Amino acid sequence: MGLLRDWNYIEKAVQIPALSEVIREALIRALFVRDDRVLPRDLIGDLNRVPPVTVKVKDDGEVRKLVRVLNGQESTVSLGLSAEDYHYFRTQLGVGRTREFGAVMRPRILLTYDWIVPEQRGVQLDFNGYAGIEFADDAHRAIAQVGATWKQLYDGAPAKGHAVPFVPTVPLDFAIGDALYGDAPFASYRGEFASHVNALRTISPFGHRARLGFEEVANNGTAYDLLHATVPLAAEFFIPVAVALRLEAKPAAGKTLTYAFDDGPKLAVALDKLSRTTQMPAWAHVTDAVAAKILRPAVAAEAFTVQVSVGGTTSGLAPKEKAIDTAMAGFKSKSAEVSNPFDVPADAFRKTADTVVRSLFVGEVRVPAKAVGDFITKIRALGDQSAAKAGVYASLRATGTVSTFPFFAAPKDRSKVYDLSKGVRAIASRIPGAALTSRLAHLWEEEPNFMRRMAFLRSLKVTIDTAHVVQPLVSP
């Protein structure tokens, strides 16, 4: 997602004498909003440049060939283009120039915003056409090509006896690959998206097929777990083309329990209590009234709605429901009839997603369940101050952390995104245990341990991608 490139750019930029006097945050803001009163115009021009060539991937062999061309192992002749296309390709890539060029992956949908320092030259890979899913017959797993949508996977699994436990907290029509080179917020109650990934099929910066992890089994005790260390940033080290996912058996019976709460403190207590039980629902999704209105326009929105997906044996469902009811004490009403955002026909899902995506999102804020009511109140106050009505989508984890996605009814203007991100970060910093994890938050963070960890990741990237092909780092 270009995070290392952005971070590297900022780190290098603040070392340049001409820019070192500009304080770090002012520089980040100027870069983010493309402020030509602070930065030279030619730099702004560079920042606004997008990769000139887009390749629609149909086969991973094409990616291999392309990578070998980009890292100089093969000539552009081997791409087998017509003379006219060949000339266009070389001109656009800037072949023969001294500047590095590489490959970037284009997410199907970006929840927040694209990278701050875009790829300066090179090829953008569009994986939307590379979208096959292969479900295993003898085990609960699937291999999804990165262009396959989550909805395709979710809807296809039950027919094969599987269940997909992870869902997008913000219900957009994400591709599976968006969790690797975008910001798709997939997670289940029991774990983050990475914990459901057994392996990645990738193309290495040298054009080889390389598999990280094991498609059939977990990756334990096999030296450094590079797979799980890089999952959110995998596309900065390799070009992922398919994901081996660990699914679960389709339960004999399932139900979505919907609880309505009329205030934040009660919601917070209930979520905290649920996460302190031994219950293991597939997911627990939370919306405030604004978000609920978008997801279910025909239903009167409650202040807060929690939907919990439970599954199990037919006889086991009742005790589970009873235990969850006990944990969720304090709810105003309960229903098992309200539809959830995920188990709807694909067309309806996409239609809702088209509405959801219009809001301005600043990224994920991780909040302890106990503090979620307080957090939402503060987000609303921020929205009111900024003349942008605020709402929240969230999901609960078994760890007691709520993954929240605040959104605002505002145009997706870069200055607005920046200012609201800053406001949300200020709120998160006042809540113990909370953290904004967006790309801007990474750039703002200056804690010494974090800086060292990022430096290690940068070194690792440079060591793995010695050919500087996969989202190459750019220095100002």
Place this chain on the structure above:
Amino acid sequence: MASLDYAYRRLVNTLGPERVARSEFERMVYSHDFASLPKIALLQWKLYPDFVALPQTTEEVAALVKLSDESLLQITPRGGGTGWYGGSVPNRGGVMIDMRKMNHVVAFDPDGRKVTVEAGVTWKDLEDFVESKGFALPVVPVNAIGSTVGGAINSGSSGFGAPRGGSLRDAIAFLKVVLPDGTILKTASEADADGHLANLTPLFFGAEGTLGVITEATLRVVAKPEASKAVAYAFPSLAAAARFVTDIVDSAIVPYHAAVASRDHFIFERALRPDSPDPADIAIVAVQGSKEEVADQERSVDVLAAKESGAKLAPAVTDPLWRERYDNYSARRLSRGLVTSYNLVPVGRLPEAVETAIEIRDKLKLNGAVQAFLVDSTTAALVPYVLMDDTRPSGGTALGFVKRMGDAAFKMDGHSMGLGLFLVFNLRKMHGRATSFISSVKVVFDPRKKINGGKTLEVWTKYPWPGLRAIPPPGMAVGLEIAAVLRRAKPTRDRFVRAYEHGKEE
């Protein structure tokens, strides 16, 4: 390289004389881990450390690591020494850092559901502590009595609770690590930020102590279940018991633990403890939840067991079996040593896997048993063990079993676990073309290979001279394959149980 006497004085100045050992006997204790090694291994490696250091704080560990810049001695971190493949055994002597004096609970945060412990705390002690506070650990490694927190993280362990609690990797909030340059690093953000904010923890999970010395771990804890119950069944065959476990997964029941053990395991147990269960192929399943849920899960599991003709064992048999769950290798007392092979295989192939393990054991004319347990919805751990007597000339050939089992696991689309000093040849089989990326991690963190060098990625010998300094990993594979062939050529089968019974009669 500074003289050993000088290095000793510097170590003593750092820790005091009572926490630095250099006597022959003490060094010998640290020259092997849980697996026994034939004496011939001493020709290849300097398995005895030059010194054993017992630090008590992270700062002392950092000082020891910095000292190695002066002495140029290798650093080998060690926890409980319950590993199987030499990950915590020196290959060129050097300084052994025994972490077991760092065995305190540093902090417990019931609101944040986290416990911070020093790396030398054993899992059993930690489990007892956490339970005394009304919580539970999501995952507890199999050898919880001897295994330390740092040791299990370094070996990428799994164990009890994994089907519900997930991977041990996910149970780690962050680690405090002394890096090869002597600096201290927190591997992730203190906020629960998932993989964001540069989470390097997974790199240290399974790293076998080659990237740095883990000194503290902050782990997540979970709610103590309202009710839990263990049920056990005797099956007509081990494959039937394994099919029962796969049926549990397919029925969407998520147990706390599900394991099988072969009849031979209980024969060994019976030889040692007359009150152990009647030998049979047994599966044990533990379920958790509310009282109603536990009852419902037990009924569902009963139905699945009946499908495979499993006979339910009485609580009087099952309860002690579950209580003694961390004591898996008491059979070691029947021989002079024990060799374990730890592998992960697809759940769907578990019946085939247990039969393959028995077949390999029989072909090699070994005494041993097969154990396996569920890791998650796709994975089962296959952990057979064989007995060996390393004082006999044929004893060391039992190590060939580990090689053959690893090969079988790869054939079944799984993999062996652990690389250490002896199984480095499996690295390329595991990762194929991604091996170079995996190796890059060591280059970035420890370019001078100070910490536990010559393991996991390569096999150093004790000789520092070019040409002899390392063994090509396939060479180790050939050596173990020869051991297996010799073992197969042995005319008679080992009879440890009979020898033991005979000894008792006398």
